Amino acid sequence: MVPTRDPVPPRAPDSRDKILETAEGLFAIGGYVGVGMRELATTVGLSKSALFHHFPNKQELYSAVLDRSLVRIEAAVNAVGTEGTPEEQLDAWIDAVVCTLSEDVPAGRLMMRALVDEEPFPAIVLQADAGLDRELEDFELRLAGILERFGALLEAGVASGAFRPVSIPDTLLSVIGAITFHFSSGELGEALLGESVFSRSAVERRRREVAQFIRRGLMA
Amino acid sequence: MVPTRDPVPPRAPDSRDKILETAEGLFAIGGYVGVGMRELATTVGLSKSALFHHFPNKQELYSAVLDRSLVRIEAAVNAVGTEGTPEEQLDAWIDAVVCTLSEDVPAGRLMMRALVDEEPFPAIVLQADAGLDRELEDFELRLAGILERFGALLEAGVASGAFRPVSIPDTLLSVIGAITFHFSSGELGEALLGESVFSRSAVERRRREVAQFIRRGLMA
DNA sequence: GCCTTGACCGACCGACCGGTCGGTCGATAG
DNA sequence: CTATCGACCGACCGGTCGGTCGGTCAAGGC
Numbered sequence: 001m002v003p004t005r006d007p008v009p010p011r012a013p014d015s016r017d018k019i020l021e022t023a024e025g026l027f028a029i030g031g032y033v034g035v036g037m038r039e040l041a042t043t044v045g046l047s048k049s050a051l052f053h054h055f056p057n058k059q060e061l062y063s064a065v066l067d068r069s070l071v072r073i074e075a076a077v078n079a080v081g082t083e084g085t086p087e088e089q090l091d092a093w094i095d096a097v098v099c100t101l102s103e104d105v106p107a108g109r110l111m112m113r114a115l116v117d118e119e120p121f122p123a124i125v126l127q128a129d130a131g132l133d134r135e136l137e138d139f140e141l142r143l144a145g146i147l148e149r150f151g152a153l154l155e156a157g158v159a160s161g162a163f164r165p166v167s168i169p170d171t172l173l174s175v176i177g178a179i180t181f182h183f184s185s186g187e188l189g190e191a192l193l194g195e196s197v198f199s200r201s202a203v204e205r206r207r208r209e210v211a212q213f214i215r216r217g218l219m220a
Numbered sequence: 221m222v223p224t225r226d227p228v229p230p231r232a233p234d235s236r237d238k239i240l241e242t243a244e245g246l247f248a249i250g251g252y253v254g255v256g257m258r259e260l261a262t263t264v265g266l267s268k269s270a271l272f273h274h275f276p277n278k279q280e281l282y283s284a285v286l287d288r289s290l291v292r293i294e295a296a297v298n299a300v301g302t303e304g305t306p307e308e309q310l311d312a313w314i315d316a317v318v319c320t321l322s323e324d325v326p327a328g329r330l331m332m333r334a335l336v337d338e339e340p341f342p343a344i345v346l347q348a349d350a351g352l353d354r355e356l357e358d359f360e361l362r363l364a365g366i367l368e369r370f371g372a373l374l375e376a377g378v379a380s381g382a383f384r385p386v387s388i389p390d391t392l393l394s395v396i397g398a399i400t401f402h403f404s405s406g407e408l409g410e411a412l413l414g415e416s417v418f419s420r421s422a423v424e425r426r427r428r429e430v431a432q433f434i435r436r437g438l439m440a
Numbered sequence: 441g442c443c444t445t446g447a448c449c450g451a452c453c454g455a456c457c458g459g460t461c462g463g464t465c466g467a468t469a470g
Numbered sequence: 471c472t473a474t475c476g477a478c479c480g481a482c483c484g485g486t487c488g489g490t491c492g493g494t495c496a497a498g499g500c
Binding site: 029030031033034109112113115116117118147164166167169170171172173174175176177178179180181182184185186187188189192193194205206209210212213214216217218219 | 249250251253254329332333335336337338367384386387389390391392393394395396397398399400401402404405406407408409412413414425426429430432433434436437438439
Binding site for chain 1: 446447448449450
């Protein structure tokens with residue numbers, strides 16, 4: 001092996017990234033069926049054929065968009081680490097996700113849509129499950145990993161007596177709902193808050209409010 | 221006025237109701253753009269033309285479906301009344317909504333979709349707002365009414381010292397997210413719980429878990 | 441010089457979309 | 471008996487959907 005730093009051309013063309021970035025915004029607003037390949041192509045500034053040159057079909061493009069958004073969240077929660085008490089880690093997790101969703105504007109709505117759309121996730125329950133007919137997408141596996149780690153954090157907190165003896169799955173769903181819905185609520189959120197949910201002041205307040213809400217909801 | 225009880229034929233044909241019922245299920249799964257009038261028609265057992273005989277267009281049919289679902293929730297929370305301490309009323313509200321969503325299976329997902337879809341709700345902030353270009357749909361007004369009453373309940377609790385001094389809009393969004401997402405989460409919820417979120421045992425557990433979670437999250 | 445390769449385009453395809461239109465049919469009213 | 475009316479249907483419309491195909495063009499290897 002020669003020590004060349006990059007076997008592939010030093011810089012992949014950014015058309016693919018631009019497509020994904022644009023698609024994230026459009027899919028977040030319109031959902032999978034609500035965004036056409038033509039619309040996406042003209043928004044990006046390419047022809048429709050060019051999209052099919054970079055991605056085999058619409059489904060795969062969509063999956064790539066989903067996974068790309070989830071990677072950012074995964075990176076944020078991975079940066080938290082595993083040190084500190086369950087309470088401290090819980091706070092850090094919540095803050096990491098809230099900050100990520102507040103900076104990647106389409107991500108929250110995109111995630112919420114993906115979770116509500118029927119397709120996804122016979123994953124999670126897997127771990128040792130074998131008889132799975134459908135192969136899992138990157139997105140599902142990534143989400144399963146994140147949720148598994150968060151679930152373990154909750155369990156540790158319950159075991160140590162720091163948290164109430166809650167149902168872990170129910171709490172998972174409550175927390176996902178409370179955090180993600182806020183950044184998916186669009187006009188409703190804006191109408192309630194009197195400002196965009198992504199405005200600086202709204203985000204600062206949200207970080208405090210939702211962290212307190214969840215922490216208190218879990219405290220023994 | 222003669223005392224005839226029914227000026228219209230004593231029983232309106234139930235085709236319209238059947239359309240709405242079927243459409244609720246389909247829209248919950250596929251979303252507005254994901255359900256075609258043909259598909260809906262054949263599922264109901266009518267021709268596509270018959271749908272346009274009962275509703276002027278797809279949008280109005282969808283709005284009617286949304287409003288119909290929200291009416292049930294409204295009825296449930298109206299039945300709670302205004303007696304008792306804020307804590308008691310809070311518990312009663314949560315239980316009313318959770319029970320309604322657990323019985324009307326498509327409703328949660330339908331509501332979540334409607335809330336995430338960009339269209340709705342420059343309402344709520346209204347109340348005295350005049351310069352509103354778009355006329356509001358029944359659905360939006362009904363939701364605004366429900367949220368206003370729930371917001372008032374929270375405010376009363378904060379004022380009386382029963383609840384922490386939380387941000388009312390943030391809490392509204394947290395509670396909506398925590399309750400509604402659970403019943404919208406489809407396969408994810410089922411994978412986490414190991415059973416359908418609508419199964420008897422899951423619903424019973426959910427009633428306890430989410431009520432405790434929210435109550436503790438708000439307690440002073 | 442040529443030849444490959446990847447990025448990209450315009451034209452086209454069958455399927456399906458929401459919506460319209462003319463007409464049928466049974467019940468009800470006069 | 472007939473006129474009316476609401477419920478319903480099949481055929482059809484223009485338009486859009488995801489996806490394919492043949493081809494152009496510039497860059498790089500040999």
